[in-house]
Amino acid sequence: MDPVTRLGVVGCGLMGSGIVEVAARNGVDVRVAEATPEAFEAGRRRLTASLDRALRSHRLSEEERDQALTRVSFTRDLADMADRQFVVEAVAENRDIKTDVLRALDKAIEDPAAVLATNTSSIPVVDLAVVTERPERVIGMHFFNPVPVQRLVELIPALTTDAGTVRRTRGFAEQLGKQAIEAPDRSGFVVNALLVPYLLGAIRMVESGSARPEDIDRGMELGCAHPMGPLRLLDLIGLDTAQAVAESMYEEFKEPLYAPPALLRRMVAAGHLGRKSGRGFHVYDA
Numbered sequence: 001m002d003p004v005t006r007l008g009v010v011g012c013g014l015m016g017s018g019i020v021e022v023a024a025r026n027g028v029d030v031r032v033a034e035a036t037p038e039a040f041e042a043g044r045r046r047l048t049a050s051l052d053r054a055l056r057s058h059r060l061s062e063e064e065r066d067q068a069l070t071r072v073s074f075t076r077d078l079a080d081m082a083d084r085q086f087v088v089e090a091v092a093e094n095r096d097i098k099t100d101v102l103r104a105l106d107k108a109i110e111d112p113a114a115v116l117a118t119n120t121s122s123i124p125v126v127d128l129a130v131v132t133e134r135p136e137r138v139i140g141m142h143f144f145n146p147v148p149v150q151r152l153v154e155l156i157p158a159l160t161t162d163a164g165t166v167r168r169t170r171g172f173a174e175q176l177g178k179q180a181i182e183a184p185d186r187s188g189f190v191v192n193a194l195l196v197p198y199l200l201g202a203i204r205m206v207e208s209g210s211a212r213p214e215d216i217d218r219g220m221e222l223g224c225a226h227p228m229g230p231l232r233l234l235d236l237i238g239l240d241t242a243q244a245v246a247e248s249m250y251e252e253f254k255e256p257l258y259a260p261p262a263l264l265r266r267m268v269a270a271g272h273l274g275r276k277s278g279r280g281f282h283v284y285d286a
Contacts, residue, residue, distance in 0.1 A: 001171045005029060008087035008109075010078065010101050012043025014238070014276070015119055016090035018147025021050055022176050024068040025060065025148075031081060032074050040074055047072065050148065078104045085111060086172055088141060090119040093244040098123065099131045106132035115168055117141035121192055121241070122248035125185045126158035135160035139169050142189060143178075145236060153178040154189050187252040188245070196246055197257040200264070202230035206281065207263040213281040231281035235274030243268050 007023050009016050010033045020043075023030050034040040051065045060068075078101070081087055087109065089101045098118060105116055116138045118128050129138035140156025153173045157166050166182075173180040183189035188196060202220075205211045211219075217229020234242050243265065249258040267273075267280065274280030 001168065003175050004086045004172050006083060006085045007031070008033065008081040008084035008105075009090060010081075010087065010105070011090040011092075012039065012046065012074075013090065013092075014046070014145055015143060015147060016088075017043055017046040017050065018145065019088055019090055019119070019143055020072060021047055021068065021148050022178075024071040025064065026176050028071065028175075030072045031084065032072060033078055033081065034074065034076060037076075040076060044074065054148070079108050081105060081108050082110045084109060084114060086115045086117065086168075088117045088119055090143075093121060093123070093241050093248075095123055095127065098128055102128055102138070103131050106134060113137070115139065115165055115172075117169060119143055121189075122187050122245040124158075124187060124252070125156050126160060129158045129160045136162040137165050139165050140183075140185070140189070141169055141173070142183070142191075144191070151177070151179050152191070153180045154183045154191060155180050156183045156185050156189055158185050187249045188258075192245055192249070196242075196249060199230050199234055199242060200246060200257065200259075200261060203234070203261045203264050206231070207261050235280035235282055235284070237274065238276055239264060239273045239280055240268050 005028060007028045007030045009020050009030060012020060012032050012034050020030050020032055032043060034043050051068055054060045055062060055065045087105055089098060091097050091101055102116060118125060118140055119142060120140060121142055125140040129135040132138055138158060139161050142154040144150035144152050155166060155169055170180050202216050205216055206213055213231045217232050220226045220229045243260045246258055246260040271277055272279045275284050278284050
């Protein structure tokens, strides 16, 4: 199977910029779409800063950093995705936003064999696939944060996804140096179905006064050899994203363990979203 040489990525936030970086470092021409000038510039800064960190830590050379940057172009018009062979949408974890993006991409992309991948972490892929005229080419491709570091990608075929799309997506994941597992098209897939109850349980411990955030995190890091405690992980994911994932899973299964705790809702309402806002269960430097 021929490698992907022309990738489109819609959204250049934490996840999108990571996908862009990994693809560009692996020799892929990447076109990035963002909605506003502010998001456009923030995405460019995020990408450059991450590549500079890799340079400082000797994970790539100055020449490799510069080459990766030359492979990335930006646009505010989804029509500029017309020539892409593979497109990943990495916009906010919101069903309406994602369906609008996929409808627009479906109309814009000229190649009928092009794959449309959604980086959703919780929304059933079939719900997104059926808004397009090519549901057989739509698949879930769930990366993990931070994308340049985490090796796992979940592949989530919908009922409508054909076998060729699955093979193409698995090949692309391997092209990026990732290891892929196939997950069922149910909210939460494999990893979040196991992870989310654990994370929400840590929030409930804080909410009930059973333990302090720093003690919960230290306990899981030192007692269970987790590289990061659950509350620091929530801060890294983003509390707004965690709430959206939990709500989607609770909507599908009605399991109380998936219901977002009141403390999570209030922290999101207050804008305490974790690392990206400077404050979540822990406080971070700007």
